[in-house]
Amino acid sequence: MTNILCPHQIKYLESLRTEVDPLLKEMEDFALERKIPILNWKAAELLEQIIAMIRPKRVLEIGTAIAYSSIRIARKLKKKGIIDTIEKSLDNISLASEYIKRAELEKQINLIEGDAKEIMPLLEKKYDLIFIDADKEDYEKLFYYSLMLLKKGGVLFVDNLLWHGYPAAAKVPPSYKNSTKYIREFNKLFLSQTALKTSILPVGDGVGLGVKV
Numbered sequence: 001m002t003n004i005l006c007p008h009q010i011k012y013l014e015s016l017r018t019e020v021d022p023l024l025k026e027m028e029d030f031a032l033e034r035k036i037p038i039l040n041w042k043a044a045e046l047l048e049q050i051i052a053m054i055r056p057k058r059v060l061e062i063g064t065a066i067a068y069s070s071i072r073i074a075r076k077l078k079k080k081g082i083i084d085t086i087e088k089s090l091d092n093i094s095l096a097s098e099y100i101k102r103a104e105l106e107k108q109i110n111l112i113e114g115d116a117k118e119i120m121p122l123l124e125k126k127y128d129l130i131f132i133d134a135d136k137e138d139y140e141k142l143f144y145y146s147l148m149l150l151k152k153g154g155v156l157f158v159d160n161l162l163w164h165g166y167p168a169a170a171k172v173p174p175s176y177k178n179s180t181k182y183i184r185e186f187n188k189l190f191l192s193q194t195a196l197k198t199s200i201l202p203v204g205d206g207v208g209l210g211v212k213v
Ligand SMILES: C[S@@+](CC[C@H](N)C(=O)[O-])C[C@H]1O[C@@H](n2cnc3c(N)ncnc32)[C@H](O)[C@@H]1O
Pocket: 037, 038, 039, 040, 062, 063, 064, 065, 066, 067, 068, 069, 070, 086, 087, 088, 089, 092, 114, 115, 116, 117, 133, 134, 135, 138
């Protein structure tokens, strides 16, 4: 079980895909080849739609990887919009820097090196949009820090809340047991928050959407 939609539905959506940007395509192929997880393209389109709707000036991303989603976000921001993106893997930071340079987005994308659990408490300015896409055992802490850093009316976008279908499955492979446990616990926490209006959408690998009330 690796996808939350039926294969024929995925195939159909793929057949309708109009995205042809060469850099993004190269990054998707590179990530697949190197087994680096990046945001599913349908979830990335949803994120871009949200950006078009709320027009954020300041975005925070937790988990840059090779900067695929950072580049997609930055390209949709207004002229003065910025994205701060936090990444702890040195290998990924160097790959991300290269791609950000190639996309000519060094001014819009501020790549912050380190563990978000240590960096987020040091951030002072609030954000219009926060995107969590990091290690699943960190989600709870990252969520609480995000609540503090999100402006009123701001949007929280969390990836992988249906985690390859495993949270809803009776049997989970041993290598996914821990991460699935964290996601199951996180989903309960996320949906029971009163500070946010939340929902989980079956897009990509399952997207959590929250609006700070
Ligand atoms: C799923 S990938 C991010 C994909 C990226 N958002 C995209 O769609 O292109 C997760 C990344 O988060 C990083 N990461 C995980 N936990 C982190 C943490 N606590 N602080 C900073 N980076 C973290 C990992 O090293 C990995 O590169």
